[in-house]
Amino acid sequence: MASQSADAPVKLKNRVIQLLRKSPLLQAFSLQQFDTLIQQAKMHQLAEGEMLFRQDQPLQEVFVCISGCIKLFHLTADGHEKIINIVSPGQNFAEAMLFTEGNVCHMNAAALKQAEVIGINADQFKAFLGESPSLCFSVMSLLSKRIQWLLDEVDRLTLHNATFRLVYFLLETHQHPNYCNIISLDVPKHVIASRLSVRPETLSRILKNLIEQGLISVHDHKIELVDVDGLKAMLSLGI
Structure with a gap:
């Protein structure tokens, strides 16, 4: 994970909390659940080019970009980057990796410029999902939209x-x-x-x-x- 990330949960500013509350990833959570997630959240402050996570690392958090830009990318066999997506403030990412075997990251993430990213505790996030079918359906809807976007992206790139x-x-x-x-x-x-x-x-x-x-x-x-x-x-x- 990023070297300049907070090692422990921190008190978040109101502007950050408001942005998180509007995130599609967290909108369906009750206020009590949301407060619990926020209390355990970590702020990752990244310098330009700094890695947030690397491919094949275990995933301990899901993320919401607060400021700056994050690139999600793969490295080709010859070391070149293939950028999968550019994440802007307010957008969430990495939630799909919660459901992969071993919770392993299947891509890399790094700051395109100085950025702030909130990390939501993955274990607590999944625990809440386990307690509520409606929350599960909400996240399934989010993932379905992401899958459809990726299918459309393949179409755009190939056709x-x-x-x-x-x-x-x-x-x-x-x-x-x-x-x-x-x-x-x-x-x-x-x-x-x-x-x-x-x-x-x-x-x-x-x-x-x-x-x-x-x-x-x-x-x-x-x-x-x-x-x-x-x-x-x-x-x-x-x-």
Whole structure:
């Protein structure tokens, strides 16, 4: 686990507690159960590039990102990273690994930039699930949505070209509550390229093409979606 993580539960600030209460992972828990989980929670403060957990490690917590960005990734046989997902503030991750044999992590997690992550005690989380069928169904629903997202992601990566994947990524990010028509690129372009399984130079070429078509504009680390309907039309055509 991360070297700068808290070794014991800490008292969380109100802003953190409010964010956790809105997390899909914890919404179904009663106030009493939620308070118990919060009392045992740990704050992991990660420097840029610092690992939160590594593949094949036993999992002792499930996580909610509070600030910064976390990349979930595999390492290829030749040592290259394949980014599976980028976790933003308010999003939870690693809960699916609770139900794997031995509670073992099947990917790596590291901070893309300075980040704060809350770790929820996995044993207590599972104990509450064991007491309540309704909680189990809630988590099953969450996992089902995650599985469907992964199936859709496989479809995007195998059946659609790089332009489709980038446009989908922009529109998906556009749906995030923190964004309107302007998307702040909180991570380097090569990270986004890895996430979309394209080369960095390919990503730059597609961005240039979208700019020339009047669909987006790029200013430093911000992308403005100039024509959202036009971008959606590209998806509907399958590009």
